[in-house]
Amino acid sequence: MAPAATRSRRPRLRTVELAERLHSAALHLLRRLRREDDASGLPAPQLSALSVIVFGGPITLGDLARAEQVRPPTISKLIVHLEAKGLVDRVADASDRRVVRVKATKRGTKLLHDGRQRRVAALVASLSALPPSERALLARALPVLEGISGTAQAQ
Amino acid sequence: MAPAATRSRRPRLRTVELAERLHSAALHLLRRLRREDDASGLPAPQLSALSVIVFGGPITLGDLARAEQVRPPTISKLIVHLEAKGLVDRVADASDRRVVRVKATKRGTKLLHDGRQRRVAALVASLSALPPSERALLARALPVLEGISGTAQAQ
DNA sequence: TCTGATAGTTACCTTAGCTAACTAATAGTA
DNA sequence: TACTATTAGTTAGCTAAGGTAACTATCAGA
Numbered sequence: 001m002a003p004a005a006t007r008s009r010r011p012r013l014r015t016v017e018l019a020e021r022l023h024s025a026a027l028h029l030l031r032r033l034r035r036e037d038d039a040s041g042l043p044a045p046q047l048s049a050l051s052v053i054v055f056g057g058p059i060t061l062g063d064l065a066r067a068e069q070v071r072p073p074t075i076s077k078l079i080v081h082l083e084a085k086g087l088v089d090r091v092a093d094a095s096d097r098r099v100v101r102v103k104a105t106k107r108g109t110k111l112l113h114d115g116r117q118r119r120v121a122a123l124v125a126s127l128s129a130l131p132p133s134e135r136a137l138l139a140r141a142l143p144v145l146e147g148i149s150g151t152a153q154a155q
Numbered sequence: 156m157a158p159a160a161t162r163s164r165r166p167r168l169r170t171v172e173l174a175e176r177l178h179s180a181a182l183h184l185l186r187r188l189r190r191e192d193d194a195s196g197l198p199a200p201q202l203s204a205l206s207v208i209v210f211g212g213p214i215t216l217g218d219l220a221r222a223e224q225v226r227p228p229t230i231s232k233l234i235v236h237l238e239a240k241g242l243v244d245r246v247a248d249a250s251d252r253r254v255v256r257v258k259a260t261k262r263g264t265k266l267l268h269d270g271r272q273r274r275v276a277a278l279v280a281s282l283s284a285l286p287p288s289e290r291a292l293l294a295r296a297l298p299v300l301e302g303i304s305g306t307a308q309a310q
Numbered sequence: 311t312c313t314g315a316t317a318g319t320t321a322c323c324t325t326a327g328c329t330a331a332c333t334a335a336t337a338g339t340a
Numbered sequence: 341t342a343c344t345a346t347t348a349g350t351t352a353g354c355t356a357a358g359g360t361a362a363c364t365a366t367c368a369g370a
Contacts, residue, residue: 011234013294019278021297023188023271026181033178035224043327045357062317069190074358076319079279081356098317098366117180123174124304134299139168141296142176144289148281149184151176198358200326217348231328231350235323253335253348 029123036118040111042085047115048085049078050104054112058091058103087111184278191273195266197240202270204233205242205259209267213246213258242266 004107029153042046045068052067053059059067082088087108093099104112127135195202200223207222208214214222218232234257237243244261248254259267282290 013297015279015290018290018297019275019282021301022184023275023278024280025297025304025306027182027299028186028306029290029300030303031224043356060317069186070357071359072318073320073360078357094231096317096367098219100318105268112308120171120174120178123178123303124170124250127170127177130299130303133304135170135173137296138177138299139173141292142168142173144215144285144293145180145184146176147289148278148285149180150187151180151183180354198325215348225326226328227349228329228351233326251336251348 033119033122036122037115039118040108040115042087042111042115046078046082046087047112049075050082050108050112051116053082053088053102054104054109058101060099064102082108085099104135188274188277192270194273195270196244197270201233201242202267204230205237205263205267206271208237208243208257209259209264209299213256215248215254215256217254219257237263264304279298 034044037044037047042080049064049068052064056063061075062072062080064079065072068075079088079090082102082123083090086103086105088102091101091103093101127138129137159303177295187200192199192202192295197205204219204223211218211222216234217227219234220227223230234243234245237257238245241260243257243259246256247256247258282293
């Protein structure tokens, strides 16, 4: 008998296989949706950083570097570009004059939301093609997925 | 009454909201798992290309460029680096002498599998902390997720 | 006030991405 | 057969993204 098959007809999915397939599915899903980003006219690293800035509110450069998993000088230069394009503003900290915060401008926020919408629209198209029962199953599993993803609230 | 709440007690998740939250969850999940890649000692673009080469078998440079959503010259140079590190080999095509195929070396395959394993191990840790019922729910929804992700078989 | 720690920036290097222009090979066709 | 067009990759030359090392400015404590 298969290792983990105890009570169900079909052997229960081992946790490792679940992890592997979940990882792979997430990878493929985002790879597909990434194609929509061309329309934004912004390089991927700038788009990613802008996303953190828009959703995370005014954020210090250090925190942004940690969020993007890059070194401080990388963020420093990236912000120069985003600022030059009028997508973010630097905001001085009142109590600590070392820190620099960045916040999205109206244009930056709009650019990001438009791009996000294109990605979501592509995903909606796929979801709409599903039978309602499968869509419902996905909806029930969503909170669990959000839990392991460390998704704070939504976004 | 809420727009889509027709029969269920809690309003049924609208497809757009499902798409938004699914997108966000996938984004956060991979952002978290990406931290494990430092240990590979390989830059992200090279790691990503190597993944396609390992799982996609010998592949032409053009197909690889399309898979990675970059232009041919980008892949051309990237392969120079992977080759210099002994992670991939160029293979000439017998019938068409224009095309160049690349395949992973033993070292390249091992490096990729080790890295993949680190990512999966991090995910397994999260999944193991879940109550079995939630893990089972995720497992049931997995095939649906794979369907919309365009995940060919597994990987 | 001095000392150490922290936040960013600057300098300088490699890698990653692009377009344009090129070589080499293939396929079709007069 | 030779001429043309197409296709696969590469080279050249640029900007952006990544890193480390070294720097400035500020803050927090002793």
